[in-house]
Amino acid sequence: MPYCHGNDLERVYRHARDGEYGFFASNVVQFDILVGLLRGADRVGSDLVVQINEETAGFYGDGDPQAGLRAFGSYLRELAASKEVGVFCNIDHVRPDDEEFLRACIQSGIPSSVMVDASAEPFEANVERTRRAVDLVSASERDVLVEAELGRVAGEEGGVETSADDAFYTDPERAVEFVDRTGCDLLAISVGTQHGVASGRELDVRPDVARAVDDALRDRGLEVPLVVHGSSGLTDEQVRAFVDAGVRKFNTNTRYQYEYTRTAFDYYRDHEDSIVPPDGVEGRDTLYSDADWSPEKAHFHPGVAAEEVRTRLADVMTELAELTGSAGQSRYARS
Numbered sequence: 001m002p003y004c005h006g007n008d009l010e011r012v013y014r015h016a017r018d019g020e021y022g023f024f025a026s027n028v029v030q031f032d033i034l035v036g037l038l039r040g041a042d043r044v045g046s047d048l049v050v051q052i053n054e055e056t057a058g059f060y061g062d063g064d065p066q067a068g069l070r071a072f073g074s075y076l077r078e079l080a081a082s083k084e085v086g087v088f089c090n091i092d093h094v095r096p097d098d099e100e101f102l103r104a105c106i107q108s109g110i111p112s113s114v115m116v117d118a119s120a121e122p123f124e125a126n127v128e129r130t131r132r133a134v135d136l137v138s139a140s141e142r143d144v145l146v147e148a149e150l151g152r153v154a155g156e157e158g159g160v161e162t163s164a165d166d167a168f169y170t171d172p173e174r175a176v177e178f179v180d181r182t183g184c185d186l187l188a189i190s191v192g193t194q195h196g197v198a199s200g201r202e203l204d205v206r207p208d209v210a211r212a213v214d215d216a217l218r219d220r221g222l223e224v225p226l227v228v229h230g231s232s233g234l235t236d237e238q239v240r241a242f243v244d245a246g247v248r249k250f251n252t253n254t255r256y257q258y259e260y261t262r263t264a265f266d267y268y269r270d271h272e273d274s275i276v277p278p279d280g281v282e283g284r285d286t287l288y289s290d291a292d293w294s295p296e297k298a299h300f301h302p303g304v305a306a307e308e309v310r311t312r313l314a315d316v317m318t319e320l321a322e323l324t325g326s327a328g329q330s331r332y333a334r335s
């Protein structure tokens with residue numbers, strides 16, 4: 001059923017806080033990933049947060065991020081309409097100095113939340129830029145939440161590369177000051193995860209830091225949901241520990257990219273003989289020529305491998321929603 005906005009999303013996060021569960025917020029770099037995630041969330045009765053960044057919007061718009069955002073929004077809204085869970089769209093990692101795109105996102109009416117990332121800036125500049133984005137949203141009177149980030153997460157995101165040496169953990173008292181002064185609705189913190197490919201087993205992840213930040217915020221009555229970026233490599237135990245520590249949103253992108261490619265790759269490899277001609281048959285004109293061999297449409301039709309991808313991503317979403325506890329919690333779900 002619904003494709004929802006900021007006030008609904010705020011309620012969903014509050015419900016997650018009270019019920020002590022969380023969500024995997026899923027970056028969608030390709031439309032079959034989106035279809036799979038929607039199916040999986042619908043199947044287990046979990047609300048779904050999907051997200052794109054400017055780069056992905058540019059990909060959808062063939063170089064025009066604003067056109068890509070509108071295309072994505074339309075597609076998402078139409079598909080979400082038939083689902084019995086809440087579906088939300090977050091814009092991930094908007095550079096606060098890119099006010100044109102930020103304004104376009106807010107005015108589009110598409111996102112339920114936007115993430116403005118000035119975490120590479122010194123503290124005061126981060127506060128100032130985040131505050132400015134919050135003011136921009138308030139002035140627009142659009143129903144959009146603002147996620148901000150304090151701390152430095154290692155890896156590459158939005159063209160900014162942070163080395164493991166430059167990354168650091170979020171300080172709880174700084175987090176209180178940051179939320180108080182910026183008025184942000186969600187806070188991404190740095191707890192040892194990495195953007196991109198990373199195996200959780202090799203990371204020094206710190207649920208205790210998340211717990212300390214959450215406690216400090218609650219003590220001051222600033223109950224903003226905590227967000228962890230770079231969650232793809234986390235083990236199940238690490239995810240559960242972060243949920244217990246107060247994290248409500250886990251940003252994931254790399255995992256879905258790999259699932260997509262691996263699933264399509266396995267399919268094509270398993271059906272190579274139906275797609276690629278044997279030795280001695282040349283060229284791509286075997287469909288039209290009178291060669292003895294011709295490819296099989298049942299295997300080369302793009303929708304066939306795509307359906308495998310959708311099925312796999314639905315299963316992944318199901319697993320993740322069960323892991324964080326969001327399965328069965330949607331207030332929009334069938335009774």
Ligand SMILES: [Zn+2]
Nearest residue numbers: 157229230251
């Ligand atoms: Zn991120």
